[in-house]
Amino acid sequence: MSISRRNFLKLTGASAIGAGVSGTPLARAARNARVVVIGGGVGGATTAKYLKLYAPEIDVTIVEPKREYRRPYGSSEVITGQATMDDITISYDALKHRHGVKFVHESVNDIDYDAKRVTTDAGTTLGYDRLVLSPGVSFDFDAIEGLTPELAETRLPHGWDATDQLIELERQLHEVPENGTVIVGPPPNPYRCPPGPYERSGLIAQWLLDRGDTSPRVIILDPKNGFTTDYSMLHAWNELYRFNIPEPARSKYSEEELAQLKTWDEPGPIDWVMGDLGGRILSVDAETMTVEAEAGTFQADMINIIPPLKAAKIAFDQDLVDESGWCPVDQKTFESTRHADVHVIGDSCIAGAMPKSGYAANSQAKVLAIQLRALLAGNPPVEPVFQNTCYALAGNTESGMFVADVFRLEDGTIVRVDEQRYLPFEATKLQKKLAAVYQHNWMQAFSDDCFA
Amino acid sequence: MSARTHPISRFGAGLAAACWLAALPVQAESTNAAVSEKGLMAAQTCAGCHGTQGYIEHSAYVPLAGMPRERFINAMRSFADGSRPSTLMGPLARAFTEDEIAAMADYFSSLPKEQAGATNAQGGDDS
Numbered sequence: 001m002s003i004s005r006r007n008f009l010k011l012t013g014a015s016a017i018g019a020g021v022s023g024t025p026l027a028r029a030a031r032n033a034r035v036v037v038i039g040g041g042v043g044g045a046t047t048a049k050y051l052k053l054y055a056p057e058i059d060v061t062i063v064e065p066k067r068e069y070r071r072p073y074g075s076s077e078v079i080t081g082q083a084t085m086d087d088i089t090i091s092y093d094a095l096k097h098r099h100g101v102k103f104v105h106e107s108v109n110d111i112d113y114d115a116k117r118v119t120t121d122a123g124t125t126l127g128y129d130r131l132v133l134s135p136g137v138s139f140d141f142d143a144i145e146g147l148t149p150e151l152a153e154t155r156l157p158h159g160w161d162a163t164d165q166l167i168e169l170e171r172q173l174h175e176v177p178e179n180g181t182v183i184v185g186p187p188p189n190p191y192r193c194p195p196g197p198y199e200r201s202g203l204i205a206q207w208l209l210d211r212g213d214t215s216p217r218v219i220i221l222d223p224k225n226g227f228t229t230d231y232s233m234l235h236a237w238n239e240l241y242r243f244n245i246p247e248p249a250r251s252k253y254s255e256e257e258l259a260q261l262k263t264w265d266e267p268g269p270i271d272w273v274m275g276d277l278g279g280r281i282l283s284v285d286a287e288t289m290t291v292e293a294e295a296g297t298f299q300a301d302m303i304n305i306i307p308p309l310k311a312a313k314i315a316f317d318q319d320l321v322d323e324s325g326w327c328p329v330d331q332k333t334f335e336s337t338r339h340a341d342v343h344v345i346g347d348s349c350i351a352g353a354m355p356k357s358g359y360a361a362n363s364q365a366k367v368l369a370i371q372l373r374a375l376l377a378g379n380p381p382v383e384p385v386f387q388n389t390c391y392a393l394a395g396n397t398e399s400g401m402f403v404a405d406v407f408r409l410e411d412g413t414i415v416r417v418d419e420q421r422y423l424p425f426e427a428t429k430l431q432k433k434l435a436a437v438y439q440h441n442w443m444q445a446f447s448d449d450c451f452a
Numbered sequence: 453m454s455a456r457t458h459p460i461s462r463f464g465a466g467l468a469a470a471c472w473l474a475a476l477p478v479q480a481e482s483t484n485a486a487v488s489e490k491g492l493m494a495a496q497t498c499a500g501c502h503g504t505q506g507y508i509e510h511s512a513y514v515p516l517a518g519m520p521r522e523r524f525i526n527a528m529r530s531f532a533d534g535s536r537p538s539t540l541m542g543p544l545a546r547a548f549t550e551d552e553i554a555a556m557a558d559y560f561s562s563l564p565k566e567q568a569g570a571t572n573a574q575g576g577d578d579s
Contacts, residue, residue, distance in 0.1 A: 053504070054492065359500050366496035370489065382489050385552060387497035389540065404540035406497070406547035418547035423539065435539045441512040442501060448508075449499050 033058050033376040036118050036128040038108055038314065040064030040092065042071075042358045043134025043346030046365035046450045047372075048101040055373045061102040061126055063118060068092060069451065070162035072193065073358040074443045076200040078166040079159065079173055080207040082397060088162060094452045111318050113339045130372055133320065133327075134346040134361060135312035136161070137192050140325075143308045144185075145283035155286040158306045160192065169304060173204060176301045181217040182208075183291055183298055185281050185305035186224065190326070192347050192356045194228035195392035195403070197306055202233070202395025205241055205269040213269075219300070220272045221293045223280040226252070228355065229392050232401035232422045234272070235261070236394035236432070242268030248276045257425045281305060309356075311348040326350045331414045333371045333381045334364060343368055352414030354407055360388045362450055384409055391439035400435030491559030494552040506560050507567045516556075518565030524557040 037044045069090040077083035095101040106120035118126045157165035186197035208216035237243035242264040273279035278295025310325035327344040334343040346361035354360045363386045371381045386407040506516030530536035531545035
C-alpha cells in the first residue's frame with residue numbers, strides 16, 4: 001500500500017499524539033521523525049548513535065530484549081582464555097544517557113507494515129516513520145545430520161554468537177586429553193566473520209601447544225576451498241605451526257612465493273581439509289564423537305561445528321527474506337525490496353560484495369544514518385562509500401593479519417574497489433606484530449564507535 | 453559517479469599520487485551542504501578504527517579530529533605511494549578517490565582537536 005507523503009505525515013502526527021507525545025504540531029512531524037531500530041548489535045547501535053549525532057531531533061528507539069551486548073568479534077579468545085565474558089560484554093548506558101537513544105528491552109512480536117507499527121511481546125506499540133532491522137543471523141541446524149539446537153547448548157556448541165556456549169567450549173578445550181584431537185567445522189559461504197573459524201583454529205592449536213602437548217591435532221573440516229585472509233593465514237601457519245599448504249591451495253601463491261613456503265616432513269597440529277579434499281561435513285554423532293565428512297570418518301575429543309547461517313528468525317517471520325535465506329535491499333539506502341520504509345543492514349542483508357562482519361555492519365549503519373537523515377528531510381540519498389576491516393590472529397597472539405577493503409555502488413550493486421587487501425607476502429615480523437597490536441586496540445576502538 | 457570514482461590503484465601509485473594531489477581543490481568548501489554530506493560520508497569510513505568523528509584517546513590509532521588538511525592529505529599520499537610504511541593504510545589510501553580524500557581532510561580539519569560537549573562531560577571515560 002502506498003501512502004502519499006502528505007497523508008504519511010498526518011498519520012505520523014496522529015500516532016505520535018496517540019502514543020502520548022502530547023501536542024505535537026503536524027508541521028513539526030517531519031522534524032520529529034521517529035526511527036525504530038530492531039536489534040541492539042553493532043548495526044543497530046551504530047545506526048542509532050549516528051542518527052542522534054547527525055540529526056539529534058530524530059526520535060530513535062532501539063528494541064532489544066537483552067540488557068547488555070556481548071560482542072561476537074574477538075570472542076574466540078574467550079575459549080582460549082585471552083578474554084573473559086566480561087571483556088566481551090558492552091553496556092548500553094552511553095547510548096541511553098549520552099546520545100539520547102531510547103531502549104525498549106522487549107522482543108518484537110509483530111510488525112504492521114501498513115500501519116507502520118511495531119508491537120512487542122509485552123504489548124508495547126511503537127509507531128515509526130522508518131524502521132531499521134539489524135537482527136543478525138540464525139543457524140541452519142537441519143543442514144548437518146545429528147546437529148540440533150539442543151546439542152549446541154551441550155556437547156556440540158558452535159559459539160558463534162557470543163553466548164555462554166563460549167564458556168562451554170572453553171571447558172571442553174580444557175578437557176581435551178593430552179595430544180587429543182579438536183575438529184573445527186567452518187560454515188559454507190556466506191557467513192558471519194569470514195576469518196573467524198580459522199583464527200579460532202589457530203588459537204586452539206596455540207593453546208594446546210602452550211599447554212605442553214607435543215602432537216595435538218586441530219582438524220578443520222571445511223566445505224570451502226578458500227576464505228578471507230587465507231593468503232596470510234596459511235602462510236603464517238606454514239611458518240608458525242609446521243603447516244603444509246594443501247596441494248589445491250598452492251595456486252593462491254606465485255611461483256616465487258611457493259619457493260619460500262616450507263614443506264614439513266613432520267607436520268604440526270593444524271590440518272585443513274578443504275572442500276576439494278572432502279572437507280564438507282555430512283553428519284555428526286555426539287555420542288561417539290565422530291564426524292562424517294566427504295573424505296571419511298573423523299574421531300575427535302572436541303567438536304566445534306559452526307552450522308550454515310541464514311538471516312535472523314525475525315527476518316523470516318516478518319517476510320523480509322528471499323529464496324536465498326537473506327534479505328534483499330536497495331544497496332544504496334538498504335531499504336527492503338519487499339517492504340517500503342523498512343531498512344535491513346548487517347549480517348541479515350544482501351550487500352553485494354560486502355562481507356558479513358562487524359565492521360561492514362558498522363559501515364552500513366553510518367551510511368544508513370546519512371541516508372535516513374536525507375530521506376526523512378525529503379532529500380535524495382547520498383552516493384555511498386563503505387569500508388571493511390577485519391583483523392585476525394594466526395593463533396600466536398603476536399602474529400596478526402587483516403583484510404582491508406573499500407566498497408562503492410556500481411549499477412546498484414556494492415562492489416569492492418581496492419586491489420591489494422592483505423599484508424604482502426614479504427611482510428616483516430614487525431608488520432605482523434603491529435597487525436596484532438592493532439587487532440587488540442581495534443576491539444576497544446571499534447566497540448566505542450558503535451556503543452560509546 | 454564513474455567520473456569521480458578513479459581509485460588511484462589503477463595507476464602506478466607514485467604517478468597517481470602526484471596527479472591526485474594536483475587535482476585537489478585548493479579551498480575547502482565545507483560550508484556547502486553537499487560537500488558536508490560528502491565529508492560525512494567519506495569520513496565515516498575511518499571511524500571504525502580512528503574513533504567517532506576522529507576522536508580517540510589511549511589507542512594505537514591516531515586521532516584524526518582537528519588534523520590540518522595538508523597533513524591529512526600528505527599522510528594519505530605517503531601511505532598510498534608506500535613512502536610511509538603501514539599495515540593496512542597503504543591499500544586503503546590507494547582505494548579512496550582524490551575527492552574522498554579531500555572530503556575527509558576538509559571534514560577532519562574542520563573539527564576542534566578536543567572533543568566538546570557531551571562526550572567531554574563524561575570525564576573522558578570512553579577512551
